[in-house]
Amino acid sequence: MPGLLVNGQWKTKNEFANEDGEFKRDESEFRNRISKDDAQSGRYHLYVSLACPWAHRALIFRRLKDLQDHIEVSVVHPHMLDHGWELNDDFDGATSDPLYGFDYMHQIYTKAKSDYTGKVTVPVLWDKDKETIVNNESAEIIRIFNFAFNELTGNNDDYYPDSLKDEIDSINDRVYNTVNNGVYKAGFATSQDAYNKAVHDLFDSLQWLEGILNDGRDYLCGDRLTEADIRLFTTLIRFDAVYHTHFKCNIDAIEDFKFLQDYMVRLYNMPEIKPTVNMTHIKHHYYKSHPMVNPSGIIPEGPELMWL
Ligand SMILES: N[C@@H](CCC(=O)N[C@@H](CS)C(=O)NCC(=O)O)C(=O)O
Incomplete structure (x- = not known):
């Protein structure tokens, strides 16, 4: 609520x-x-x-x-x-x-x-x-x-390096508006038009991201992990379990995108990332906290996430 x-x-x-x-x-x-x-x-x-x-x-x-x-x-x-x-x-x-x-x-x-x-x-x-x-x-x-x-x-790792700032900013801008926030725009829309626009913008962007990763890149900006990857990852990891069902983002699932799915699983398995993912909190929160979207508060059993 x-x-x-x-x-x-x-x-x-x-x-x-x-x-x-x-x-x-x-x-x-x-x-x-x-x-x-x-x-x-x-x-x-x-x-x-x-x-x-x-x-x-x-x-x-x-x-x-x-x-x-x-x-x-x-x-x-x-x-x-x-x-x-x-x-x-x-x-x-x-x-x-x-x-x-x-x-x-x-x-x-x-x-x-x-x-x-x-x-x-x-x-x-x-x-x-x-x-x-x-x-x-x-x-x-x-x-x-x-x-x-x-x-x-003493940790000088830089996830927003000067040489990539423009590229990171530009990816962040589209990912924020149409993916990170896009799933919420679709899920909380109360008019068909607002939902349709959000869901199509979202899937256009997922196709665009799939294209970037299909281009031989390990990460969105090339061969090094940047904040753009982390910002995308936290939406991808919730997608099939929550946004696909609860927010009606169901034109496809992330597992239907070969490169995005592989990339998400690769990031998930990083030792700094895996301990931060808690699918029980994720599913409980969304399905139980939005009575206008899911009045019963029922948490779906699926999908089976093979990578988890
Ligand atoms: N712009 C904020 C947004 C944070 C945000 O919206 N968090 C959600 C949880 S996913 C929240 O606390 N929502 C409470 C509410 O909307 O009342 C940020 O990125 O830090």
Whole structure:
């Protein structure tokens, strides 16, 4: 069940689409960075959902950049119900809030800003010293992880290298609008036109991506892994189990795309990625948290994912 904070008060809201039946994603509110001086071990805390493709980006970067010993993680309960995301360990893999003992993620937002108005989303990167949210935009959190802690960890791997910035930006732009967010536009549409446009844009882009990988490339930008791959991966891994059924993205499945499927499985099997994938949280979250899409909350048994 979606909801939001209005002047610091939680309100439930049983819909995602606007009057035209379209889903529009809001801009994230907290957009700060971390300077090299402030990049201290143990100072920051990451709140995620294992179900959420945006939070998943941050979890993967935390491992790619050797930040596990420096940034602790809390995992919300996969069911997003009347109070939004809940912080309780009443589900395997979920954790309670070690910092404040809060029950709900919206309390973290009002701790940061008591009159906050807007959605309560994950991921959230929290500063324990300043007791506020550094950033709640995954695209920026992964850039912070890519770079800010390099001196602390000695890990200088760069997933947004200067030489590939333009190519990465251009791929990200299309993938964000038509794939990452495209599945949500299809799934939350309440008009046939909005759904049709989203689903066709999505499958046009999947064909385009299949073409890129069919061109002898191991990764979207050639022979090295970049943030563009991680951003695409977190949608691909949820696709056949969730988006194909729950969000009606069923023109094809990912397993029908030879190159995309091989690429997804290759990324999945990376030691930094595999431990971040939790299909139980993924299926529970989507099928149980959107009563306007799936009122019964029934979780489908299939499909059998041979690579899992
Ligand atoms: N732009 C944000 C979007 C994050 C986002 O929408 N997360 C979803 C979970 S998949 C969420 O927390 N939704 C709560 C809601 O919509 O009320 C980001 O990429 O960090």
